[in-house]
Amino acid sequence: MPLPPVDVRRAADRFATRTGWLDSKHSFSFGQHYDPDDTHFGLLLVNNDDVVAPGTGFDTHPHRDMEIVTWVLQGSLVHQDSTGHNGLIYPGLAQRMSAGRGIVHSEKNDAVQTHTDPVHFIQMWVLPDEASVAPGYEQLEIAPERMAGGWATVASGMSRDAEDAAIRIRQRHAALHAARLRSGESVQLPAAPFVHLFVAVGAIELEGVGRLGPGDAARVTHAEGQRIAATEPAEVLAWEMHASLAA
Numbered sequence: 001m002p003l004p005p006v007d008v009r010r011a012a013d014r015f016a017t018r019t020g021w022l023d024s025k026h027s028f029s030f031g032q033h034y035d036p037d038d039t040h041f042g043l044l045l046v047n048n049d050d051v052v053a054p055g056t057g058f059d060t061h062p063h064r065d066m067e068i069v070t071w072v073l074q075g076s077l078v079h080q081d082s083t084g085h086n087g088l089i090y091p092g093l094a095q096r097m098s099a100g101r102g103i104v105h106s107e108k109n110d111a112v113q114t115h116t117d118p119v120h121f122i123q124m125w126v127l128p129d130e131a132s133v134a135p136g137y138e139q140l141e142i143a144p145e146r147m148a149g150g151w152a153t154v155a156s157g158m159s160r161d162a163e164d165a166a167i168r169i170r171q172r173h174a175a176l177h178a179a180r181l182r183s184g185e186s187v188q189l190p191a192a193p194f195v196h197l198f199v200a201v202g203a204i205e206l207e208g209v210g211r212l213g214p215g216d217a218a219r220v221t222h223a224e225g226q227r228i229a230a231t232e233p234a235e236v237l238a239w240e241m242h243a244s245l246a247a
Helices: none
Strands: 006-009 015-018 022-026 044-052 057-063 067-074 077-081 086-089 093-098 103-109 119-126 136-141 152-156 174-181 186-188 191-201 204-206 210-212 217-224 227-230 234-241
Touching: 044 103, 044 191, 057 077, 067 077, 067 152, 067 174, 067 191, 077 093, 086 093, 086 136, 093 103, 093 152, 119 234, 174 186
Parallel strands: none
Antiparallel strands: 006 217, 015 022, 022 044, 044 119, 057 103, 067 093, 067 119, 077 086, 077 103, 093 136, 152 174, 174 234, 186 227, 191 217, 191 234, 204 210, 204 227
């Protein structure tokens, strides 16, 4: 049986925004970077790989009608928003902000003491099922053993994940999974019409595709459980999506 279509996007080919305090790489059109043929995949509109210098960050800015999931790889990030939520986000902590009918927030590098450590995080956006709902915020720590050697559901709006997901998102057709793999360990992609696989750390071999390194992504249409094998210690993120913005 032939393998399903896979669109590999290499780290070096992503849009990039670089300033004195930010090094951001975008998997889709974002800000001043626009490609009409690369605005989303499935329900995922944003997959930004951000490194923020110490003592700096994103000043207060608005969002509306978006489910925003933040996953920190290194360092810590301070979140503050107009609903009164304050959170410190660090590796292994799942965080979701529902912008709803409108929210403003800021995200700053928490390296207040040393002023030397950058914060590295992935920020991901999906559209909600319903517009103009009340904004919200949720964060929850995921035990390291949950991600060791297999998938842990980080965020989900699917009913089947009601008990297992770390945090809930307002999108019933999408779920985000994360895994930390030692060299030689393997997992299978979720079976779904759309799967976005992102290698956050390390390197893997994707069945039928080959090597994916840090920052590489694979957009898999009609995924059927292709195997991922770590060739070195790796951390991978996979969005499982059962609908698309184009549908």
